[in-house]
Amino acid sequence: xxxxxxxxxxxxxxxxxxxxxxxxxxxxxxxxxxxxxxxxxxxxxxxxxxxxxxxxxxxxxxxxxxxxxxxxxxxxxxxxxxxxxxxxxxxxxxxxxxxxxxxxxxxxxxxxxxxxxxxxxxxxxxxxxxxxxxxxxxxxxxxxxxxxxxxxxxxxxxxxxxxxxxxxxxxxxxxxxxxxxxxxxxxxxxxxxxxxxxxxxxxxxxxxxxxxxxxxxxxxxxxxxxxxxxxxxxxxxxxxxxxxxxxxxxxxxxxxxxxxxxxxxxxxxxxxxxxxxxxxxxxxxxxxxxxxxxxxxxxxxxxxxxxxxxxxxxxxxxxxxxxxxxxxxxxxxxxxxxxxxxxxxxxxxxxxxxxxxxxxxxxxxxxxxxxxxxxx
Numbered sequence: 372x373x374x375x376x377x378x379x380x381x382x383x384x385x386x387x388x389x390x391x392x393x394x395x396x397x398x399x400x401x402x403x404x405x406x407x408x409x410x411x412x413x414x415x416x417x418x419x420x421x422x423x424x425x426x427x428x429x430x431x432x433x434x435x436x437x438x439x440x441x442x443x444x445x446x447x448x449x450x451x452x453x454x455x456x457x458x459x460x461x462x463x464x465x466x467x468x469x470x471x472x473x474x475x476x477x478x479x480x481x482x483x484x485x486x487x488x489x490x491x492x493x494x495x496x497x498x499x500x501x502x503x504x505x506x507x508x509x510x511x512x513x514x515x516x517x518x519x520x521x522x523x524x525x526x527x528x529x530x531x532x533x534x535x536x537x538x539x540x541x542x543x544x545x546x547x548x549x550x551x552x553x554x555x556x557x558x559x560x561x562x563x564x565x566x567x568x569x570x571x572x573x574x575x576x577x578x579x580x581x582x583x584x585x586x587x588x589x590x591x592x593x594x595x596x597x598x599x600x601x602x603x604x605x606x607x608x609x610x611x612x613x614x615x616x617x618x619x620x621x622x623x624x625x626x627x628x629x630x631x632x633x634x635x636x637x638x639x640x641x642x643x644x645x646x647x648x649x650x651x652x653x654x655x656x657x658x659x660x661x662x663x664x665x666x667x668x669x670x671x672x673x674x675x676x677x678x679x680x681x682x683x684x685x686x687x688x689x690x691x692x693x694x695x696x697x698x699x700x701x702x703x704x705x706x707x708x709x710x711x712x713x714x715x716x717x718x719x720x721x722x723x724x725x726x727x728x729x730x731x732x733x734x735x736x737x738x739x740x741x742x743x744x745x746x747x
Contacts, residue, residue: 426681451484459685537557542565556632566583581633614626624644648670696718
């Protein structure tokens, strides 16, 4: 009798234990299935965090972002901001990498701080800043606007000036690229796209700065006519790819490729690989012959600018793109009846980057919730 009772108790315990194990296994399986990253653009919706030309770096378990601070067009801006996030969604101000208020009056780079970028090369962080000297004759510092190079041991600084200006002409939107053999290259804009080799240790160009692509390059499409800027270079499967932006009919991203870091470069696609376009963005270009006299269809997104991109490591360990998303004033943000204050300024936008068949792809700019699976 006792043996039978013990057997019954054992069976009950085994059944409960098995059920608990199965329930735990189901929960684990469910948790695994729920490992996703959810985001809705624009990521930031805050006037204080607003920047143009966002560039993101992942360092450890954090993401850091910099960009062109406001005001952009009306005069000197406050300096180079650094934002930080633990999850790529919630951002906060970290510090000024360059605080314009602390610069000497005769500082040669105290004008507009446009399109700063940070690159980790040779175990150091290299900051490129585009600026010039403010004078009574040139209150915005545009006459001497060029590239300045700084370095630091940590992404948060402090950054020390290495050299500048790197060129003796107007240049902007500088970016750096290190090749597999350690050679480093500088790319920038300035009424076209330019390139040169650079010695980061001294901050000096080792080849002459060379213009390799004009906005009105013969044989190139009309969507480049308004202007080209914001180069960003990456190497994949032995091919060098250069992302660049144009503001002819919105803000669109084009893609070049080459078998050499110094070109010759050619378009990967005759059409932009990413961006927004609206007929009302720059109508004067349609009148003067830009973008095929307006023979294109507006994109359905609520933006008028999604451009000047840079790549970074995303939450899934893959490449993502960042840039500024500026709302279309004629299209209040979806689900809203009015224009919010943050919509008047550019905000951070991000999207996954895909690579297939020897090309990079980016899906159209999004404005609804996106769900991306994470690596298990």
